[in-house]
Amino acid sequence: MTLHQPFVHDLTVTLAAPVQVWSAADGDFDGTGAEGAYCGDRRVLRGLRLRLLGPDRQIELAHGSTSTGTDGATTFHLIARLQDGTADPLGAVTRRRTATPSGVCERITVAASLAEPIEVTLVVSLLPDATPMTLIKAGLDGAPVVAGADGWGWDAGSRIRVRAPGARVTVGEAVELRWDLVLPAYGSATAEWQLAMSDARLPFTGSTAEPVPAPAMPAASSSLTRLVRRSVADLNALRLQEPGDASRTFFAAGAPWFLTLFGRDALISARLFLPVDTSMALGTLRTLAARQGRVVDVDRAEQPGKILHEVRADVLDLQQGTVLPPEYYGTVDATPLWILLLGDIVRAGIDLHRSGLYEPLLGALSWLRDSSDPDGDGFAEYFDDSGHGLANQGWKDSGDSVRFADGTVAEGPIALAEVQGYAHGAALAGADLLERFGGDPGEAQRWRSWARNLAERFRERFWVRDARGPYPAIALDRYKRPVTGVASNMGHLLGTGLLNAAEEAVVVQRLMSPEMFSGYGIRTMATTNAAYWPTRYHVGSVWTHDTAMIIDGMLASGFGAEAAALAEGLLRAAEGFDYRLPELFGGQSAEEVFPPVPYPASCRPQAWAAASGITVARALGAL
Structure with missing residues (x-):
């Protein structure tokens, strides 16, 4: 159908x-x-x-x-x-x-x-x-x-x-x-x-916490000010909480389709919003920790220590053989993203023991060590064992998102490039937290060795070459072959520590090429891919948060000029969308169209797209 x-x-x-x-x-x-x-x-x-x-x-x-x-x-x-x-x-x-x-x-x-x-x-x-x-x-x-x-x-x-x-x-x-x-x-x-x-059956209620105020930006342009004010207003409207507990407030993923808890979306949104507010990050971590996996349940894709994918009041029938239970854990990246956000808020001044998140940290690290790599090849990967879950379990979760350069769709199990970056960053963040709050330098050192070994394996297995030169493949497929599509996924490796300085420079250069940078943002897939189409969901469109996360990585790795160029592109896109950046939009070049061509079914507002306005402000020196 x-x-x-x-x-x-x-x-x-x-x-x-x-x-x-x-x-x-x-x-x-x-x-x-x-x-x-x-x-x-x-x-x-x-x-x-x-x-x-x-x-x-x-x-x-x-x-x-x-x-x-x-x-x-x-x-x-x-x-x-x-x-x-x-x-x-x-x-x-x-x-x-x-x-x-x-x-x-x-x-x-x-x-x-x-x-x-x-x-x-x-x-x-x-x-x-x-x-x-x-x-x-x-x-x-x-x-x-x-x-x-x-x-x-x-x-x-x-x-x-x-x-x-x-x-x-x-x-x-x-x-x-x-x-x-x-x-x-x-x-x-x-x-x-x-x-x-x-x-009465809704799993969450509207937040009773006070709205988060927009940050003061006295030196910002009028366009940037409008973007940030609109973004903060939308994020306040997207807040949900556990019934009766405002300390467990989080951002719903987006309207109209995803107005509920999505682990990955809530974590990324809170992380991008962190320069403005820490309470949403803490509330998100607590909400997800309370629902952290306890048992092995193939139907729900649940495993001990795993952070969930989404929660709804009823079974979700997506009409094409994909049927998700009300609590579904089919995500490979939410758990390392949870650890990364925890590391961020501790650096921002939150006490780990007083937050009640130390034991959930141990559970998340255990999942990363024991369950993220089911076939033992040294990479975090996913495969739907239930027969009715999501075929792809990274943020590009449509069934056709992972492609070779000739447009062929890769077969699972899939080990995504960006997930290895998240896992590497999570291992280092976990090591720091264990050393500081757990008093176990030996365990901390084991996690640093784990991260170092992952980086070496990634360097050996993921890097490929085309006419433009080397780049990280989007993934490894079921046969452990690099999936050669040139995709935005590589941008999420920036700032994770997985790449060395020379490798990061190669990635940044590839991302800023005209095949990847539309002038408004980074395309999900290069225009040279045989399957590229500017309004294909994950194979040519521009996702706002995708570009924002790349900007964040560029800032962390010292590529300030490139980060500012991408931020200017998103700001220009925002002007065409009445300052409400959508979930995604068309990958057509800024030299061809203004405003950007909308993806007509896109969520707007979308939490991680709205939070991207804060990243734009950071890259342009306003925050």
Whole structure:
């Protein structure tokens, strides 16, 4: 079955995780594609339509503009054709939509510049829904829902209720709200409706912690300031927590498709955000440590000490034979990334023992030593043993992402290049933490030897050559052959210590080549690859966080000029996306297109894309 994932690039979003609303530019939606209001992984409203009726006819409304504030509210400005004998449209309707973790509120103001009062009727029509996100993402329809006197739901623990003070309410297949308003001369009238949402089965709730403020950047350009403010606002809207425990707050991965806990995404987002705030990093580490693997469970890909991939309320059926349990551990990189982030926050001043993360550190290191290399060839690798899990378990987790230079898809088990870098950095970070807090210099030295040996093996097995010269392969395949695609993965090795200085210089030179750097960011795969296409998910597109992590590695390794060039590219891209950097966008050259071509199903906001704004600011000297 060919899936028909809806496009969202031209929709407007209002968000406060786990609640999100996707609409057209005028604020209405009709259930097309991903349009609608959501609570967690359920669409609870598939239709919303606003009408304004005059004494003898429906008043024509035209979209004027849409704006989203740093408080997360979306304001839709509509022009109403109210006239006094001239051609001027003298009416306006302003819809201010806000989301909270428990629902949506819309405040509607109708105004007129007329010399006499006028009576109007404001009508808001709502269409209830309960379609799971999995069906919507596949382009499939759910069953119709009829509202009752107490709202609607999909099981005993869910309830959606409409409140509309002062309105006449009709309930059925549609919920219709009617307000009879009198607009005074040169005046206005206001109405408000709310949608209260609850789902007892959601694994997480909206964060109750205070929002993180945007950093002061007095020397930054106006474009960079707008990017960082938008990024921080989006990250605040993406925060979730364990129920009743604000100390375990983390960033949900992204809207609309991934508004839940993803281990890798939460860790990378918190790490990129660390120059602004340490509390999100600590909350992320605690959340994941509490769910750290305890047993061997092939169905869940769980192993002792392993950090999980994702958590949802229900089984996730991706419609093509991939079926993931509610807690799924199929990720090869989250565990070393967890150790790396722990090392970062300890360097930032967090006490390891007081944080309660020392024992989880030991578990994560044990997984790295005992379980990350199942065939004993000396490299961390993955393979789906369940038959229904993810085929690829690095961040490029689509089934066709790991390719040879001729475009051929590699067969698993797969040992990704960047994962060896993460593992090397994690071993060194673990050694430092054990030496400082565990009092065992012998164990620390064993981990440093482990890292040194990994670097030697990598040098022997991963480096390949093409007409441009040497470079690290994207991976080793099931036959232990280097997978020769020239890919962005090599950029994640920078700053991990896996490469020596000369090797890092070779990698940076290759990344900055026109085949890899689009002018906006680093392409996931070089234009010379036979399978390259600028809007192929992991084989030619530009992922915002991918470029940001490469920038971070360049800064760590002393390539400041190259890091700044990439940061300028992302900033230019941000200008084309109204300063909300998307999850990914097209790999077309900046010399060919502006704004960048959107990847139409991309999440926006996406946590690690939003956090990339902080990395851009660092590279440009503003932080």
